[in-house]
Amino acid sequence: MDGKDQKGKFVAKNLYHLLRSRTGRTPFYETPEELASKIMEYFEWSDENDKGKYTSAGLRFYAGLTRSNWYQYKQKPDFCDTLDHIETILEDFYEKKLQWAGSTQGAIFWLKNKAGWKDESTQTNINQSVNADFGQVVSNEPKET
Numbered sequence: 001m002d003g004k005d006q007k008g009k010f011v012a013k014n015l016y017h018l019l020r021s022r023t024g025r026t027p028f029y030e031t032p033e034e035l036a037s038k039i040m041e042y043f044e045w046s047d048e049n050d051k052g053k054y055t056s057a058g059l060r061f062y063a064g065l066t067r068s069n070w071y072q073y074k075q076k077p078d079f080c081d082t083l084d085h086i087e088t089i090l091e092d093f094y095e096k097k098l099q100w101a102g103s104t105q106g107a108i109f110w111l112k113n114k115a116g117w118k119d120e121s122t123q124t125n126i127n128q129s130v131n132a133d134f135g136q137v138v139s140n141e142p143k144e145t
Contacts, residue, residue: 031078033082035063042058042062045062046058054090054093056114087114091114091115094114
């Protein structure tokens with residue numbers, strides 16, 4: 001089975017191995033560089049083990065963060081730019097998938113729900129009154145001679 005060794009145990013860096021080995025408090029990242037390093041480790045892991053299929057949930061899971069932890073870090077001025085950059089990397093991944101992959105439904109969903117894209121058109125109607133003076137009224141009645 002994928003992610004297991006010959007004895008059937010989950011190998012290190014396998015997501016299930018990480019879940020099994022998780023105990024205690026969520027890791028606390030002291031610096032944005034420390035968090036960015038962990039995220040880059042996720043991208044490398046995904047390239048090697050998951051064919052480079054990056055996901056927001058997988059990224060957070062690998063880093064030991066919940067969705068609420070992620071947003072808490074985003075509120076910290078030191079981490080905000082780093083996390084925005086990471087989200088931009090994911091957005092780029094899905095934009096490319098949208099353009100080039102065979103199945104784009106997942107990419108469209110992600111772009112609409114995570115990246116703020118919208119599938120809508122906007123119409124603007126302007127109502128104006130126009131007054132026209134065409135001068136003398138022309139009659140179609142024949143003239144008498």
